[in-house]
Amino acid sequence: MATLREIRDRITSVTSTQQITKAMKMVAAAKLRRAQENILAFRPYSYELRNLIGHLVATASDLTGIPLLEKRPVEKVLLVVVTSDRGLCGAFNGNIIRRTVQRVAEYKDREVSLFVIGRKSAEFFSKRDYTIQGEKINLFNHLKFEDAVDISSQLVSLYLNGAFDRIEFVYNEFKSAIQQNLQVEQFLPFVSEEGSDDTRAQVDFIYEPGKIEILNTLIPKHLNVQVWRILLESNAAEQGARMTAMESATDNAQEMIDRLTVHYNRSRQAAITTEISEIVSGAEALKEN
Amino acid sequence: MASELNLEIVTPFGKLLDSNIKSCTVPGTQGEFQVLQNHAALISTVEIGSVKVEYTDAKSAYIAVSGGFCEVKDNRVTIMVESAEMADQIDAKRAEAAKKRAEERLSSKRADIDYNRAKLALVRATNRLKIAGRP
Numbered sequence: 443m444a445t446l447r448e449i450r451d452r453i454t455s456v457t458s459t460q461q462i463t464k465a466m467k468m469v470a471a472a473k474l475r476r477a478q479e480n481i482l483a484f485r486p487y488s489y490e491l492r493n494l495i496g497h498l499v500a501t502a503s504d505l506t507g508i509p510l511l512e513k514r515p516v517e518k519v520l521l522v523v524v525t526s527d528r529g530l531c532g533a534f535n536g537n538i539i540r541r542t543v544q545r546v547a548e549y550k551d552r553e554v555s556l557f558v559i560g561r562k563s564a565e566f567f568s569k570r571d572y573t574i575q576g577e578k579i580n581l582f583n584h585l586k587f588e589d590a591v592d593i594s595s596q597l598v599s600l601y602l603n604g605a606f607d608r609i610e611f612v613y614n615e616f617k618s619a620i621q622q623n624l625q626v627e628q629f630l631p632f633v634s635e636e637g638s639d640d641t642r643a644q645v646d647f648i649y650e651p652g653k654i655e656i657l658n659t660l661i662p663k664h665l666n667v668q669v670w671r672i673l674l675e676s677n678a679a680e681q682g683a684r685m686t687a688m689e690s691a692t693d694n695a696q697e698m699i700d701r702l703t704v705h706y707n708r709s710r711q712a713a714i715t716t717e718i719s720e721i722v723s724g725a726e727a728l729k730e731n
Numbered sequence: 732m733a734s735e736l737n738l739e740i741v742t743p744f745g746k747l748l749d750s751n752i753k754s755c756t757v758p759g760t761q762g763e764f765q766v767l768q769n770h771a772a773l774i775s776t777v778e779i780g781s782v783k784v785e786y787t788d789a790k791s792a793y794i795a796v797s798g799g800f801c802e803v804k805d806n807r808v809t810i811m812v813e814s815a816e817m818a819d820q821i822d823a824k825r826a827e828a829a830k831k832r833a834e835e836r837l838s839s840k841r842a843d844i845d846y847n848r849a850k851l852a853l854v855r856a857t858n859r860l861k862i863a864g865r866p
Contacts, residue, residue: 483745490741490811494774494800587743587813595848645804650761650775659776660800663813670743 446713449706453699460695466530467688470681474619477678480585481616481671488671491664498657499634507654509602510632510661518553520575520606521545522597522629523567524613524672525560526680527582532687534614534622534680535562541624542612546572555606559593559673575600582677590670597669598662601630616678620686629668632661736768738784738808740794740815747794747815748784755808756783757801766808773803777812779854781862793818795862797855814855821863830856 444452505511523542525535542563546554555573558564564577576596581589600606609630615623649656738755740747756765758780766773782794799812833853837846 480744484743486746487741487743487811490802490809491800494802494811498774591813645772647804648771648773648775650759650764650773656774656776656800659798663799666813667743 444709446706446709449702449709453702453706456695456698456702460692460699463688463691463695467685467692470685470688474678474681474685477616477674477681481674481678484667484670484674488667491660491667495634495657495660495664498653498660502653502657504654505657508657508661510598510630510658510665511634513631514607516552516607518555518606518608519549520555520557520597520600520609522557522593522609522611522613523559523563524611524676525558525563526676527561527580529562530687531680531684534683535560535566537622537624538612538614539563539566541626542567545610545612545626557593557597560676575605581673582680585673585677587666587670590673591666594662594666594669597629598665606630611672613672613676614679614683616675616682619682622679622683627672629665632665735787736766736770736806736808738810740782740796740810740812742812742815744814747817751787752808753785753787753789755785757808757810758782758796759801766803768806770803770806770808772805773801775801777801777810779851779858781858782810782815793862795821795859797858816859818862821859823860823863826856826859826863830860 499505499511521542523538525538529535539562542556546556553573555575556563556567557576557578558567558574559578560582561579564574564579568574568577578589578593597609601609608628611625611627611629613625613627615625617623735751736753736755737750738752739749754765754767756763757775758778760776760778763780764775777796777799779797780795782796783791784794785791795814795816795818796810796812797814799810801811802809829852833849833856836849837853
């Protein structure tokens with residue numbers, strides 16, 4: 443049985459761990475709030491762009507002049523894997539990595555390369571037998587729109603020069619603070635969602651320059667926005683996952699402290715009882731003499 | 732039909748502006764154009780430049796925008812750009828630094844530099860500086 447002192451030391455150690463996990467939880471909660479604000483601020487822009495694209499694609503008579511819409515036979519695939527830079531966020535990164543490995547296996551007849559975002563996936567895949575096309579780490583701490591533009595333009599040029607015929611994103615979508623949805627999403631060739639509420643259909647627009655030219659500038663812009671959205675979602679999901687993970691770590695620590703305290707008190711009591719009975723029996727022995 | 736002209740400027744970081752105006756001048760790809768009330772429906776690409784807004788109370792303002800789109804329909808103007816700043820909100824120091832950085836990149840002639848990107852950064856920074864000086 444552990445001595446009193448050992449138990450006491452253990453309690454102290456668990457308490458300080460608990461303080462750390464509690465602090466991490468708070469930090470994650472604050473970051474999550476900021477990430478959510480970002481997502482909210484960005485929604486109108488993304489909504490307007492998507493509608494506009496939907497309208498143009500639906501009304502344009504001829505879409506052949508737009509290379510980013512053009513579908514080619516798929517031979518070379520690029521998977522863009524979005525994980526976090528830091529750990530301690532539960533199954534967040536593990537899920538992504540597992541799904542990616544599975545996705546690569548699904549494409550077994552084709553050539554698959556990876557583009558890794560976030561240190562966790564970079565570390566995992568660089569140690570294993572995967573072709574890494576590009577890498578982007580340390581960006582979630584100060585997430586900037588320029589980062590998204592940078593990634594997106596790299597991907598677009600890879601697609602346009604024929605290095606890849608299909609580009610997909612694997613990332614965690616932010617559902618709520620306690621829930622993330624794993625998503626595999628096609629990035630290129632570009633798929634436009636048909637504008638369901640197309641209020642523009644009846645209007646006779648002047649297009650300046652032409653529809654095709656507008657689409658050719660609009661689609662890359664929209665792709666920037668897509669990457670930005672994915673980064674924001676992933677960031678929010680990461681903070682959510684970390685918050686939940688740290689919360690249960692704090693709870694577990696508390697449980698452990700409670701158990702150890704009971705244990706400590708029992709041992710202390712037992713020690714006192716033994717001591718008393720020793721003294722009493724010692725006194726008894728003296729009396730008999 | 733609405734009797735006023737409404738201008739909305741949206742960026743990935745939120746709405747910069749949503750108000751009733753008298754007119755606005757937008758730097759389109761095929762030249763600058765002005766939108767007044769009852770303008771015909773129009774979709775145009777927008778270049779890096781300045782949007783001039785005349786408010787209903789005869790005040791006017793300049794807004795630095797980077798590339799994007801403009802849509803005019805039913806007296807609603809929606810400008811979607813990747814960044815937009817009111818003239819008095821422009822961080823001139825930052826723009827100056829960005830300009831210098833871009834110029835250095837362009838003059839260094841190193842192979843690993845994305846020439847187009849540096850050039851665009853330069854245009855954006857110069858545009859900001861130009862507009863920052865205006866009232």
